[in-house]
Amino acid sequence: MVLNTMSYSQAAVLAVQREMEADERVVVMGEDVGRGGIFGQYKGLQQTFGTHRIIDTPISEAAIMGGGVGMALAGMRPVVEMRVVDFTLCGMDEIINQAAKNRYMFGGQGRVPLVARMPIGIWDASAAQHSQSLEAWFAHIPGLVVVCPGSVQDNYSLLRAAMQCGDPVVYMEHKTLWGLEGPVDESVQVPLGQAAVLRAGDRLTMVSWSRQMQVCQVACDQLAALGIQVELIDLRTLWPWDRDTVLKSAAKTGHLLVVHEAIQAAGFGAEIAATVAETLGVRVKRLGAPRIPVGYAPVLEAVARVSAEQIVAAAQNCLKPVTQ
Amino acid sequence: MPKKDALAALYLCMARIRAFENAAEILSQGGVSAYNKTADGSAKVRGPLHLSTGQEGVAAGVCAHLTPRDYLTSTHRGHGHTLAKGADLGRMMCELYGKATGFNGGKGGSMHIADFSVGMLGANGVVAAGLPIAVGAAHAQKLQGRSDITVCFFGDGATNRGPFLEALNWAQVHQLPVLFVCEDNRWSATTASGPMIAGPGASARSESLGIAAHLVDGNDVWAVHEKAAELVQTVRSGHGPRLLHALTYRVKGHVSVDLAAYRDPREVEAALKNDPIQNARRALLALGSSDAACDQMDQQAQAEVQSAMQSADQAPWPSVSAAYTDIQTTGAGQWF
Ligand SMILES: Cc1ncc(C[n+]2csc(CCOP(=O)(O)OP(=O)(O)O)c2C)c(N)n1
Numbered sequence: 001m002v003l004n005t006m007s008y009s010q011a012a013v014l015a016v017q018r019e020m021e022a023d024e025r026v027v028v029m030g031e032d033v034g035r036g037g038i039f040g041q042y043k044g045l046q047q048t049f050g051t052h053r054i055i056d057t058p059i060s061e062a063a064i065m066g067g068g069v070g071m072a073l074a075g076m077r078p079v080v081e082m083r084v085v086d087f088t089l090c091g092m093d094e095i096i097n098q099a100a101k102n103r104y105m106f107g108g109q110g111r112v113p114l115v116a117r118m119p120i121g122i123w124d125a126s127a128a129q130h131s132q133s134l135e136a137w138f139a140h141i142p143g144l145v146v147v148c149p150g151s152v153q154d155n156y157s158l159l160r161a162a163m164q165c166g167d168p169v170v171y172m173e174h175k176t177l178w179g180l181e182g183p184v185d186e187s188v189q190v191p192l193g194q195a196a197v198l199r200a201g202d203r204l205t206m207v208s209w210s211r212q213m214q215v216c217q218v219a220c221d222q223l224a225a226l227g228i229q230v231e232l233i234d235l236r237t238l239w240p241w242d243r244d245t246v247l248k249s250a251a252k253t254g255h256l257l258v259v260h261e262a263i264q265a266a267g268f269g270a271e272i273a274a275t276v277a278e279t280l281g282v283r284v285k286r287l288g289a290p291r292i293p294v295g296y297a298p299v300l301e302a303v304a305r306v307s308a309e310q311i312v313a314a315a316q317n318c319l320k321p322v323t324q
Numbered sequence: 325m326p327k328k329d330a331l332a333a334l335y336l337c338m339a340r341i342r343a344f345e346n347a348a349e350i351l352s353q354g355g356v357s358a359y360n361k362t363a364d365g366s367a368k369v370r371g372p373l374h375l376s377t378g379q380e381g382v383a384a385g386v387c388a389h390l391t392p393r394d395y396l397t398s399t400h401r402g403h404g405h406t407l408a409k410g411a412d413l414g415r416m417m418c419e420l421y422g423k424a425t426g427f428n429g430g431k432g433g434s435m436h437i438a439d440f441s442v443g444m445l446g447a448n449g450v451v452a453a454g455l456p457i458a459v460g461a462a463h464a465q466k467l468q469g470r471s472d473i474t475v476c477f478f479g480d481g482a483t484n485r486g487p488f489l490e491a492l493n494w495a496q497v498h499q500l501p502v503l504f505v506c507e508d509n510r511w512s513a514t515t516a517s518g519p520m521i522a523g524p525g526a527s528a529r530s531e532s533l534g535i536a537a538h539l540v541d542g543n544d545v546w547a548v549h550e551k552a553a554e555l556v557q558t559v560r561s562g563h564g565p566r567l568l569h570a571l572t573y574r575v576k577g578h579v580s581v582d583l584a585a586y587r588d589p590r591e592v593e594a595a596l597k598n599d600p601i602q603n604a605r606r607a608l609l610a611l612g613s614s615d616a617a618c619d620q621m622d623q624q625a626q627a628e629v630q631s632a633m634q635s636a637d638q639a640p641w642p643s644v645s646a647a648y649t650d651i652q653t654t655g656a657g658q659w660f
Pocket of ligand 1: 399400401449450451478479480481482483509510511512513517574
């Protein structure tokens with residue numbers, strides 16, 4: 001076991017590098033990828049693999065995504081870069097109507113082994129068009145796999161798993177996790193669709209993903225100080241999501257709280273809460289952002305963030321006896 | 325091949341497309357609830373059926389130069405392209421019926437017809453969506469060092485959508501082996517295309533990006549064939565993308581149940597006199613062929629369509645469980 005400390009962004013570079021070494025068909029396409037990507041998530045790769053495999057593209061999100069579909073159909077395994085999820089909206093037909101549906105619509109004649117990297121989340125002072133968490137949109141679409149890695153190790157292991165998947169994967173790194181440091185063991189494999197239980201507890205199951213995991217950890221410490229032991233689950237993959245792990249935990253604790261940075265209304269938390277309530281009948285609660293665009297001023301941005309205090313309050317609320 | 329034989333092959337290709345679509349049109353009547361028509365559910369071919377009647381010369385003339393290793397992306401009006409690329413007519417008919425034996429196993433129908441075994445990467449329900457897919461496929465061909473090319477058909481209406489610009493720009497920037505073919509049939513659904521297109525259209529837009537464009541009479545299949553031969557050769561030998569702007573006419577309505585009453589009848593009348601199949605027949609006669617020889621090709625096409633319909637009638641429906649397959653390997657099948 002070799003543990004190297006690196007950043008979330010360096011872990012991603014390493015993952016792409018390993019897959020590119022292993023498979024000639026892997027190519028990267030996107031704006032600014034030749035210079036390493038705007039977050040350094042492709043740093044040095046063009047020097048190693050050349051301009052024909054790390055392909056700089058025009059600012060053409062529809063063509064990057066649609067081109068990725070064509071490339072994949074023609075036998076390549078493209079990684080396509082969207083910079084931030086907010087710009088994926090310019091290539092939405094290409095991912096939803098083309099990439100996701102191709103295999104089904106054509107009766108299995110073609111497969112689209114494509115990884116679309118689209119960073120999510122509030123990005124300090126970047127306001128409404130660079131701060132969204134749109135994972136629920138993609139989880140809604142049959143044909144797409146949706147991954148939201150929350151740790152450095154996971155960003156290495158899950159990105160490799162995504163590149164080996166064979167179907168289109170929406171890969172969502174968080175815009176403020178790039179600098180996060182952590183150990184990476186190259187031999188660790190994390191399969192898609194498997195959650196991680198980060199803390200064991202018996203009173204309440206808390207499910208989250210991506211950067212919000214860090215806020216949940218803080219809240220869990222505070223709850224522990226109050227004598228409430230929380231079982232904290234990092235979902236890691238939103239589709240397919242690890243129902244077994246979540247259901248098993250919720251059956252044990254009898255209470256579920258889902259927390260996400262995304263807007264609460266019609267968010268993916270609703271899917272988890274509903275599944276657990278339908279299956280187990282346990283007490284469920286969701287916590288996400290209010291249904292507002294993310295504002296620029298710090299005070300406005302803070303309104304869109306889900307804080308540890310809110311999580312603690314929501315957990316306590318969930319544990320309160322139901323009063324008619 | 326001497327010109328007469330080559331032209332006869334193009335004639336047969338066009339006759340096959342015409343026979344297929346004429347049959348499909350009849351099979352679709354009553355089955356679509358679009359354009360204020362009530363569906364009665366009895367139709368064997370259901371859903372929107374976009375016919376390329378009158379445009380066969382473009383598909384036949386271009387695809388004659390392609391091998392199964394070359395790729396093709398198509399539009400919602402894709403029967404002609406698919407047949408001309410060499411797809412099996414019988415399996416196509418099965419797909420239009422929605423049968424398990426169709427190319428897509430009944431999951432696609434007319435609008436998503438595809439035959440990957442001959443490089444036909446799919447018709448598309450979204451206008452202009454085939455353009456970026458085509459440049460991606462062409463990019464892969466270039467990276468793989470193949471001498472194959474990609475041909476991308478699209479309508480004149482598609483030139484107004486962003487992916488048209490993005491794809492052409494991409495192809496030129498990366499010097500990709502792609503031939504763009506604009507089938508300018510003068511209509512976009514129920515709206516005349518001309519007034520909706522600012523400036524002189526596809527060719528000018530292409531040339532503004534440095535991609536040489538060539539105008540051709542799409543209803544003269546030999547003219548298309550000759551121009552396409554030259555362009556396919558240029559693209560194949562690594563000189564980057566080219567655009568062929570083919571002028572043609574959409575004889576039928578936008579979909580099979582659209583009577584297209586919004587058009588000036590004189591315009592349609594003039595188009596009918598300029599039918600690409602009749603034009604080819606006249607050219608064949610001038611080269612010494614006979615009406616009987618042409619009739620025989622018509623009959624051959626008819627017979628193929630008849631037997632396709634019979635086998636489609638007898639073919640099984642997809643199993644219900646097929647609704648759950650080919651979605652994705654990870655996740656699908658365990659949790660829906
Ligand atoms: C993005 C998108 N917008 C609108 C439509 C509806 N639609 C289908 S075909 C069509 C007309 C397309 O015109 P053109 O590209 O010239 O092709 P043609 O039908 O003439 O072959 C329209 C508007 C669509 N399918 N996709």
